[in-house]
Amino acid sequence: MTALTIYFNDIYRAISSALIGMRITIRQMVSPTVTLQYPHEKKQMPDRVRNRLYMNYDDCIGCELCAKACPVDCIEIEVMKAPPTETLGETSTGQKKRIYVTKFDIDIAKCCYCGLCVFPCPTECLKMTDVYEFSEYDRNNLIYNFGTMSPVDVETAKLKVKQYDEEQAAKKAAAAAQAAAAKAAAAAQPAPAPAVPDAQVTPAQSEQPKGPETPPTQQ
Amino acid sequence: MENILAFLNEPAVTMVLLALIPLVFILVYALVTIYFEMKVAAHIQNRLAYMETGWHGVIQPIADMLKLLQKEDIIPTSADKFLFILAPYLVFIGTYASFAVMPFSSGFIGSNIDLGIFYLVAASSLVVVGLLMAGWASNNKWSLFGALRSAAQIVSYEIPGVLAILGVVMVFGTMNMQTMTQMQDGGIQNWLIIGGNFPLGQKLALFPFMFILFIIYLLSSMAEVNRTPFDLPEAESELVQGYNTEYSGMKFAIFYLAEYANLFLVSAIVVVMFFGGWTSPFGSFMSGTVWSAFWFVLKGMSFVFLNIWLRWTLPRLRVDQLMYVSWKVLTPFALFCVIAIGFIMVI
Ligand code: SF4
Ligand code: SF4
Numbered sequence: 001m002t003a004l005t006i007y008f009n010d011i012y013r014a015i016s017s018a019l020i021g022m023r024i025t026i027r028q029m030v031s032p033t034v035t036l037q038y039p040h041e042k043k044q045m046p047d048r049v050r051n052r053l054y055m056n057y058d059d060c061i062g063c064e065l066c067a068k069a070c071p072v073d074c075i076e077i078e079v080m081k082a083p084p085t086e087t088l089g090e091t092s093t094g095q096k097k098r099i100y101v102t103k104f105d106i107d108i109a110k111c112c113y114c115g116l117c118v119f120p121c122p123t124e125c126l127k128m129t130d131v132y133e134f135s136e137y138d139r140n141n142l143i144y145n146f147g148t149m150s151p152v153d154v155e156t157a158k159l160k161v162k163q164y165d166e167e168q169a170a171k172k173a174a175a176a177a178q179a180a181a182a183k184a185a186a187a188a189q190p191a192p193a194p195a196v197p198d199a200q201v202t203p204a205q206s207e208q209p210k211g212p213e214t215p216p217t218q219q
Numbered sequence: 220m221e222n223i224l225a226f227l228n229e230p231a232v233t234m235v236l237l238a239l240i241p242l243v244f245i246l247v248y249a250l251v252t253i254y255f256e257m258k259v260a261a262h263i264q265n266r267l268a269y270m271e272t273g274w275h276g277v278i279q280p281i282a283d284m285l286k287l288l289q290k291e292d293i294i295p296t297s298a299d300k301f302l303f304i305l306a307p308y309l310v311f312i313g314t315y316a317s318f319a320v321m322p323f324s325s326g327f328i329g330s331n332i333d334l335g336i337f338y339l340v341a342a343s344s345l346v347v348v349g350l351l352m353a354g355w356a357s358n359n360k361w362s363l364f365g366a367l368r369s370a371a372q373i374v375s376y377e378i379p380g381v382l383a384i385l386g387v388v389m390v391f392g393t394m395n396m397q398t399m400t401q402m403q404d405g406g407i408q409n410w411l412i413i414g415g416n417f418p419l420g421q422k423l424a425l426f427p428f429m430f431i432l433f434i435i436y437l438l439s440s441m442a443e444v445n446r447t448p449f450d451l452p453e454a455e456s457e458l459v460q461g462y463n464t465e466y467s468g469m470k471f472a473i474f475y476l477a478e479y480a481n482l483f484l485v486s487a488i489v490v491v492m493f494f495g496g497w498t499s500p501f502g503s504f505m506s507g508t509v510w511s512a513f514w515f516v517l518k519g520m521s522f523v524f525l526n527i528w529l530r531w532t533l534p535r536l537r538v539d540q541l542m543y544v545s546w547k548v549l550t551p552f553a554l555f556c557v558i559a560i561g562f563i564m565v566i
Pocket of ligand 2: 060067077126
């Protein structure tokens with residue numbers, strides 16, 4: 001190609017490509033827009049979308065599996081074993097609740113919406129919802145307190161547990177004492193037996209029953 | 220009442236009032252065009268643009284204007300204060316003064332001088348002085364580069380632009396814009412883009428050259444108003460905002476206003492030269508003082524639309540490409556056309 005043909009070719013290409021571009025843009029201009037007028041109209045979320053967590057406190061059995069599964073530790077649970085005499089009701093799946101869940105907080109600000117807490121829950125009380133508009137002015141408002149036990153409830157529960165523990169301890173002590181007494185009586189019968197090993201056994205035995213006193217309160 | 224009429228008939232007062240008409244027009248037009256441009260740009264990109272303020276956001280330009288009015292007017296400490304303040308006004312004055320010879324309608328032209336289009340070219344050249352002033356006074360590298368590019372661009376595109384105007388002036392034999400328009404009166408077939416109001420043979424001979432001149436003038440006018448694809452002076456991605464980087468508040472608004480006014484100005488020149496100015500495309504049908512103003516504005520706005528359309532279609536040229544287009548393509552073609560038109564008019 002000579003310089004002259006290149007020159008005219010360039011001009012032709014410049015004009016024709018500009019015209020092609022103009023045709024495309026004018027078509028785009030009359031074609032429908034894709035803008036979603038967000039606050040006024042919202043997009044239908046897909047079925048399995050993961051947004052704000054919802055927790056059904058009534059179904060929680062306090063197993064803490066969700067808190068253990070959470071990779072960012074944003075679920076904070078405090079539980080307390082209820083005395084078997086108490087009836088805490090049942091979950092909707094028919095499981096008996098045996099544990100007081102005194103605190104169930106999810107810090108949604110930390111949550112990364114991975115959904116890992118949802119699956120381990122044996123009673124299916126955690127759920128991902130499609131709510132995504134939950135911004136707050138105060139950071140603390142993003143800690144959701146799902147637990148419905150009031151401080152008074154917690155106190156009474158604690159009291160009940162303490163009472164029950166004390167009862168149990170008393171029962172155990174009584175049982176131990178009885179056992180000790182029975183043993184002592186049994187030991188006393190063979191008179192010729194040496195008194196020294198006997199004296200060693202009794203204190204050890206009476207100390208042992210004290211042990212189980214602590215575990216329930218710890219829970 | 221009589222006092223008021225007497226006052227209005229005072230020559231000085233009439234002059235001021237008449238001079239205000241283009242100003243009012245520019246203000247209203249700028250508001251409309253800002254809205255229009257945003258909408259066109261958005262729809263080309265399948266968006267919606269302003270939707271919240273008023274029906275489809277129609278009062279958004281007014282809100283923007285109020286916002287600009289309230290903005291703090293910052294003058295950089297190391298700027299050349301006098302020039303810095305003067306520059307936007309100079310730019311606007313250059314544009315505004317050009318409107319004086321614009322035949323808005325068969326009944327209204329600011330100043331019906333015989334040097335019409337020559338004066339217009341001269342007055343609108345004042346803009347480049349203002350831009351250089353702004354860039355220099357800002358004491359900012361980007362502004363200076365923007366101004367330098369702008370000056371280089373406007374000066375080089377002035378040549379094919381003026382050559383195109385020369386070709387048209389040779390055809391009409393006058394520089395008076397009102398006369399030019401009147402010579403194209405009588406319907407669409409008399410417009411210069413189709414060969415003008417001449418005998419058939421001459422008409423056919425003129426037509427291709429007129430078309431080329433029209434393209435040349437359109438391109439160089441786009442370069443003169445610094446719009447994409449020739450928006451190197453304010454290339455956002457390279458120069459922040461070019462010569463008006465340091466401007467804020469009302470001064471920035473004046474630059475903006477001048478830019479839009481300039482856009483209409485060059486579109487109006489195209490209309491007057493090639494598309495019959497205020498004449499109705501249907502001969503005497505729908506013609507008259509008011510109708511002719513309507514046609515003028517409608518035609519002008521369609522070229523404004525063309526400018527906007529091209530802006531959102533084409534990418535920006537490189538500096539060397541810009542110079543190439545001006546010096547190696549437009550100028551030789553324009554020269555060739557001028558010579559050819561000379562022959563045609565003589566024969
Ligand atoms: S979704 Fe993930 S991050 Fe959020 S609470 Fe559940 S496990 Fe933790
Ligand atoms: S896994 Fe379910 S039942 Fe267990 S503590 Fe978490 S929410 Fe409660």
